[in-house]
Amino acid sequence: MAPQLKSPGQVDALAASGALLASVLDELVAAAEAGVTTLELDGLAHDLIRTGGGEPAFLGYRGFRRSICASPNDLVVHGIPGPRPLGDGDVLSLDVGVRLDGWVTDAARTVVVGTASADDARLVAAGEDALRDAVARCVPGGHVGDVGAAVLSRAERAGVEVFPALIGHGVGRNLHEDPAVPNVGRVGEGVPLEAGLVIAVEPMLTLGRPRTRTAPDGWSVFTIDGARATHVEVTVAVTDDGPRVLTPWSGAPARTA
Structure with a gap:
């Protein structure tokens, strides 16, 4: 199907959804400390989204039973929050979707709980740099x-x-x-980017081999070799004035020249 282009007013409505999402992610990142469980983070996100007038877009999606995805270490994406407490040095991806007034935004950040190893710091920085580079395109x-x-x-x-x-x-x-937005590609190929197109850009990188396995729960996607991974994501609108990040945070400014 052809991508559904959004009007400037619709992009503004998506930006309101994205602002709520970004504020929720800020709170989750601050709360992601050793001893806290991913289920507790899920409850926090659920309450914050509801208090902000939104709905958790992931909850009930194709049977998903939580409000966020929380994916530590070798769990790349779609981790189901549970009773596992976070430990010092864990690399944690937090992925959130928000529906506000019928408009959905999607974003993720990766944080290191406590002290990061040199390799983990390099991995997380590479994801954020890749996201900035991708948004600029x-x-x-x-x-x-x-x-x-x-x-x-x-x-x-x-x-x-x-x-x-x-x-x-x-x-x-x-x-x-639509469209699918691959994390590999060639310049000048694929679906054209037009003003009004809104996409979720989400680099997923690893220190190991670029292969995955899906757990029996049908959701959790792990690295095949147990290597750690990072996942960062923003919702971005293509506009005549340049990229407009609708879920802004310090790693991805609201507008990229």
Whole structure:
């Protein structure tokens, strides 16, 4: 299907959803300390989203039973929050979706609980750098291949690997819309980027081999070799004035030149 382009007013409505999401992620990052369980983080996110007038977009999606995804260490994405307490040095991806007034945004951050090893710090920094590079390519006249090429280039320079099978997506009225947004690609190839296109850009990188396995729960995606991974994501609108990040945070400014 052709991507569903959004009007400026619809982008503003998505930005309101994204502002709520970003504030929730701020609180989750601050609360992610040793001894805290991922289930407690899920409860915190659920309450914050509801208090802000929104709905957790993940809750009930295809049977998913929690409000966020919490993925530590070798769990790349779609981790189901549970009673596991976080420990010092854990690398934790926090992925949140918010629906506000019918508009859905999606974003994720990776944090290190307590003290980070040199390799983990390098991995997390590579993900954030890849995200910034990818967002900068979200301009009219570009292509989704430009986004993937930016992620891959940054990963190669950092000495980490990209999971080619794990991708971003369009977002808007629904959590997942066209187009698919791969994390590998070639400049000038793929779906054109037009003003009004809103996509979730989400680099997923690892210190090990770029292969995964899915747990019996049907959701949790682990690295095949037990290596640690990072996942960062923003919802970004392609506009005539440049990329507009609708879920802003310090690693991805609200507008990228």
